[in-house]
Amino acid sequence: MRKLFTGAALCSMVFAAAVSVAQEVKKCATDELVSQLANNNPSLKNAIDEYEQDIQYRTSLMVNSNTTVYKTTSTYPVALVFHVVLSQAQIDQIGGVAGIYDRVVSQIEVLNIDFNAQNTETIPAPFAALKGNPSMNFGLAHTKPDGTGTIGIEILTKPAGFTGFDVTDGSVKKTANGGLNPWDNSRYLNVWITNITNGGGGGEILGYAYNPKLAALIGDASLMGVVVDYLAFGKRKSLSQSFISNADKGRTMVHEFGHFFTLNHIWGNTAVGSGNCGDDDGVDDTPKQSDANQSVCPSYPKLPNCNGTPEGQMFMNYMDYVMDVCMSMFTKGQVTRMQSEFTAGGGSPNLHKNIHLFSWPAGVNEASMQHNIDIVPNPSNGVFTITHSDGLKQITVHNMLGQIVKQIPVSSQQSGTISVDITDAGKGMYTIQCMYNEGMVSKKVIVQ
Incomplete structure (x- = not known):
């Protein structure tokens, strides 16, 4: 028609x-x-x-x-x-x-x-x-x-x-x-x-x-x-x-x-x-x-x-x-x-x-399969702990506008825990990006 x-x-x-x-x-x-x-x-x-x-x-x-x-x-x-x-x-x-x-x-x-x-x-x-x-x-x-x-x-x-x-x-x-x-x-x-x-x-x-x-x-x-x-x-x-x-x-x-x-x-x-x-x-x-x-x-x-x-x-x-x-x-x-x-x-x-x-590079999927991170508590008041696997190089926290609110270089390449404090950033949802040699692993965290 x-x-x-x-x-x-x-x-x-x-x-x-x-x-x-x-x-x-x-x-x-x-x-x-x-x-x-x-x-x-x-x-x-x-x-x-x-x-x-x-x-x-x-x-x-x-x-x-x-x-x-x-x-x-x-x-x-x-x-x-x-x-x-x-x-x-x-x-x-x-x-x-x-x-x-x-x-x-x-x-x-x-x-x-x-x-x-x-x-x-x-x-x-x-x-x-x-x-x-x-x-x-x-x-x-x-x-x-x-x-x-x-x-x-x-x-x-x-x-x-x-x-x-x-x-x-x-x-x-x-x-x-x-x-x-x-x-x-x-x-x-x-x-x-x-x-x-x-x-x-x-x-x-x-x-x-x-x-x-x-x-x-x-x-x-x-x-x-x-x-x-x-x-x-x-x-x-x-x-x-x-x-x-x-x-x-x-x-x-x-x-x-x-x-x-x-x-x-x-x-x-x-x-x-x-x-x-x-x-x-x-x-x-x-x-x-x-x-x-x-x-x-x-x-x-x-x-x-x-x-x-x-x-x-x-x-x-x-x-x-x-x-x-x-x-x-x-x-x-x-x-x-x-x-x-x-x-x-x-x-x-x-x-x-x-x-x-909007499609992450292939290395991200590879990193996600090889490395695991855990964030507790989540939601939190802005203070939380990241448990990570071997080989972590850097942690970057982005707000919902994509702005970097915190970067944490990691000196030790061994698995362990890292405490993160973003209380000054305010309430909201944040993206935690953990960089490895194989790529990046991302997770969301809520501050309330």
Whole structure:
């Protein structure tokens, strides 16, 4: 199915109470904002239409098995960096610094499962054969753009009066405006975690994304990347954790990554609630549907679709608005469209060429197999003991910004114990790196 005028997507959830029954409604606002900009600027609208045509052209070349020049690698490794901008109260709400790290890890697990078609949810038979595998692998960056070390997560703690960043101004992505600047967008996929506010009203925002070419066309390349609300990222592990209702399986970020790689909502970019069969998502193998399935989990088949065919709507698609637990697939056509972003002329032709930024050298695995370290107590008050094996040369402690807070040279090469005191560094999560001739062994320690 073909369409023109593609836009970024903003996913929000509106909570409306009626006779003490909460009704959840999702809508898309950024599409409307981009449409308004385009309607007021014919040259921008034409540029966006041309970009959509270019996406479809590159996608068709990838489908053509005779066009080897557009063949891409079988897997696409992508380095991620998480920029977390929250108040201390908001950080505490999701489990403190340790909770942030746990949610990041669980979120990456979800991304790697869903973007490798390894999820196990049942897909209705008429759609099962259409399930595609994006073959994308995501990992936390361990190297900053300047070559220094990092754990791929930077945290900016805002003052107590901080409420969040409005969805319309992009300030979360600008250090000068109180947020955090993106790292090199050609090498890292930047993700911001914050409290997303909606000054224009209309509900609580879950997340939004701008793909690289669209951000450039709008005139602000720093917009590219993904923003997800701090209560909608990661995967729930216990009932005591704070999440926005039905957004606790990590699928908000899966959805937004789809937008980053140029996917539209499965019903197109028409405003939610319009019931318009005249729009479409630009993908051939997704059944055309008129509107979003908003925060529900429909029974199959969900009828009708705009084609009047018996399989109905593909509501389980990651680009619809069903509950996290009901999402289960990208189609093969959507996969080809996403992968076309890595080709020449795409928005991210070099993003997958930086596996060295998050895959540790082979020597690290060798060192991990030959050497063992133990840290007790962990968590601690900042004073802990490292028990190490023979051959240890140096201990380095990094904070979550990748900054070195302590270095300890080791004179004796024999196994033993070393006491470490980082109480002056403050509470948080730290990375302990133990350097051996064979490589480096890393472990995390929490100071509370």
